[in-house]
Amino acid sequence: MLKITLPDGSVKEFDEGTSALDVAKSISHGLARNVLSATFNEQTVEITEPLPGDGALTLHTWDSPEGKKAFWHSSAHLMAQTLEQLYPGIKLTIGPAIENGFYYDIDLNGHNLGEGDFPKIEKKMLENARAKSAFEMREVSKQAALDFYQDNPYKTELIENLQDGEITFCDHAEFTDLCRGGHLPHTGLIKAVKIMSAAGAYWRGDENNPQLTRLYGISFPKASMLTEYLELLEQAKQRDHRKLGKELGLFTFSQKVGQGLPMWLPKGAELRERLEQFLKKAQKAAGYEPVITPHIGNKKLYETSGHYAKYGKDSFQPINTPEEGEEYLLKPMNCPHHCELYKSEPRSYRDLPIRFAEFGTVYRYEQSGELHGLTRVRGFTQDDAHLFCTPDQLKDEFKKVIDLVLYIFKTLDFQEYTAQVSLRDKEDHSKYIGSDENWEKAESAIKEAVAEKDLNYKVEYGEAAFYGPKLDFMVKDALGRQWQLGTIQVDYNLPERFELEYTGADNEKHRPVMIHRAPFGSMERFVAVLLEHCAGNFPTWLTPKQIAILPISEKYMQYAHKVSDLLKNYDLRAFIDNRAEKTGRKIRDAEVSKVPYMLIVGEKEQETNSVSVRLHGGEDKGSIPLEEFAKQVQQKIDQQIAAFN
RNA sequence: GCCUGUGUAGCUCAGUUGGCCAGAGCAGCUGAUUUGUAAUCAGCUGGCCGGGGGUUCGAAUCCCUCCACAGGCUCCA
Structure with missing residues (x-):
């Protein structure tokens, strides 16, 4: 006899030679019809073959991944x-x-x-x-x-x-x-x-x-x-950011400008600027200082950082100057510039941590087959920052960055995210630079920070950057697809290569640790993911056109302007649809362009100084006094975008 | 970069056994309409059929080549 333990803990006896399928039959005909595979003692087995002995059996139907x-x-x-x-x-x-x-x-x-x-x-x-x-x-x-x-x-x-x-x-x-x-x-x-x-x-x-x-x-x-x-x-396909981006007039590409080089149209630029302002405000609260560095840098800078040796041949090639022997690169990253900023004056342990933030545009020669909409491009802007701290401060700084990333996800309604700790390949260390000792220190700092923040995370070996381990955040969009967004990386190597120093309390020179981080990742990719996540229906604080004012006819144009002026005073972004179209048409066009609020204004509204409010999607809120409406929207926005602290 | 596929008007797409001057809807422009919760009507404009080369009396249609885009591989500081 075979003793078979089922997932509910019950144990049943069967004759020798019984298969998983036989077990299913003994439970119910329905199960026998639907069972697709089986796990026996944690091993996949053929469901028609005799079970080899006593053990735990799990039957799998279409509803399980197995x-x-x-x-x-x-x-x-x-x-x-x-x-x-x-x-x-x-x-x-x-x-x-x-x-x-x-x-x-x-x-x-x-x-x-x-x-x-x-x-x-x-x-x-x-x-x-x-x-x-x-x-x-x-x-x-x-x-x-x-x-x-x-x-x-x-x-x-x-x-x-x-x-x-x-x-x-x-x-x-x-x-x-x-x-x-x-x-x-x-x-x-x-x-x-x-x-x-x-x-x-x-x-x-x-x-x-x-x-x-x-x-x-x-x-x-x-x-x-x-x-x-x-x-x-x-x-x-309907919520593909490339399609929505075109429909909403956010960005475009031109063959004449070049492959993989996105250009932001006015509405897209406005949206992006709003996102940047949002992050700048949070970063200011978190003690970051904005810096600005040029788009090109001397080739030697990247030889120092190690990037040139690793990526030089596959990058945009150096720019030559009229002088002999001078070569510049389009900057593929901001960190070497920020290292030089750090070095612009002697640093004391009292100055640390120093947090330099820059929306830095970088250029990378991605293989042509890899380019994809805004998510994979050759020129993009990172919401970059580099934190220079003492080894003692590292873990704490790392945790603060995690808080900032989570704040951003929360504000933009990415409810489901997973974190991935990317460490060195366990065996092959040849593709990484820096000492084993530093790597171990960096890896354990990340692991501890993540554990203390109680993040839901998995560890991947071999996924680290060549200069250090990192923590990446992946979010799921509304259709369950995973995207990598923010990244936080620990780096002991660049401080070494750039010979960064600070004077400690002991009056000795010490080497700081660097954290690279970009909560959005790149503005381009983030906007793409956000677009797909919300299917183009941005939260009101972010959307380019918040309110459409739709006069019933020309007769109410004057009142429409009054409404528009008042909303402007409340810092709300409204526009008047002054076309000689029927109201149904104006509503349809506002719906299609995903404007969150539509205000129908006619005789009734003019008389009562109110607006008839329709929400995107069709909900009719009826007539609301004008000022009250403005206050409601303002309140809603304040809720959507709570401050970082 | 490699493999497979796609490329016709600003957008979505018809049109390929090779044959009048290449079509539609939407958008745009002009005019009429003054409108109450998802498309008012009429007229007009707009195309080197991705670029170049070839086959043919004749090419959007067949062949070659280049470019871009899409999906995947590889890569991703």
Whole structure:
């Protein structure tokens, strides 16, 4: 007999040879129909195979990530089977389940594959699915596996790295694949498939390796789920910052100016300025001092910082002067300039911490394939600051920066965020500069600060900047997509390289520690993320046009001006729609341009010195006395943007 | 940079077995309308069909090449 412990803690007995699927059947028919995969003693098992002994069993359905994983993993097999049928001679490599679906990397061996081929692949996949072929695992010897894949160098490479005894194949129908396991019982559960895109991907992610074709797909147990998923994608497209940015007249690009160089239109510039003012105010309260430094710097500056050695060849190339031997770089970062500011006079421990803040525009030559709207550009403005402090002050300063970042997220309504502590690669230290000792000090300062701030965070090794570890903040937008925004980085290396010093209480010279930080990250990326987060409906304090005044007809224009003047006195941003259009039209246009408040003014309002208020989205607030309305909006704004302290 | 795809008016898009002067809606302009909670009517303007080269009697349509954009890979100070 087998003793099986279920997640609710109950223990049930089963005959030897019982599978996870049998267990599901014993619980309910519904569960048996819906179970997709199983975890046994924390290991993924095939749900149709006998359980190996006593233990804890968890059954997974579509509602759990494990269930989806098995579903998509199995779908990858199905796609591979289909591709082999359609394109004989192709070489399969790897095909994992991913967050939304699955992919398979294939060496097409001369075949060509584009979007036009997707429907026929989808059709054939569904045909294969309907055969309800069972997925069956079997163990193979290393030699047998190598023999099977003698024409496939990719699979052989994978097998070479495995031990005899741990190599398994998975069969379904006539198709066989090297596989670790975790499948659906049979292909028939896959009811809807969609090939999403074809893309190039290097074998093992290394650009020196051959480029394979990566086919992305997604599949579902119900056709309606696919429709829903495609609708969700459509929604995401609607709030794409590139689309909204154009519609709202915030920014633009010009081929003539150059790739990846965003230009801010008046409304966008106004928005950005407002964000900057907001942060400047908070930074002032937090003891930062604004500084301004030039857009270019002598190449030697970046040789000192180490950036030139690391990024020089892949950057915008140096600017030459009429004088021989002088070379300047467009600044790719602000820190070397700020280090020189620090050095402009002798510093005492009494001066520290020093916090230099600058909205500094920097230029980086990103690879052309990497450019994307405002989130990935070649010229952008960082809300940068560099904090110089004593080693003793480090942790405290770090915590204060965390507070500032969280204040910004809260004000801008990013409720869900996660923090990522990025540390050095555990084994390979060659890509980093600086001593092991300094790295360890910096890493533990971050870990402690984060622990004391009680942040929800994860640790990633190998994600650190080359000069120091960092804490990155990721936010989720309204559609659940993750974006990296703010960053806080500890740096012992630049102070070393720039020979920064302060005189301590002991009258000796000491080296300060630096913190680089940018809560928004870059103004460009932040505006992009904010746009997508709020679907273009900015909070009232931030939006370029807060109030649309819509006179019913020309007769009320004078009153409309009176309303406008009064709102101006309250520091509210209103405009009059003075076109000879019907009210319905004016409302529609204000709705489309996402103005939060619409004031309809006609005879009634003029007589009672009031306004008829309609909110963006359609809510009718009825008539409100003019001054009262202004006060209400002002109050609302004050709530939205509470002060930092 | 590499792979795959896309590029027609300010915007969204029709138009490709190669064939009259390349179309629509919206926006813009002009005029009429003076309007009460998501589009008033009419007229007009606007395009080297991404750039260059080629095939052809003839190219938005076929071929080559460059550029930009999109998705992905690689990268991200």
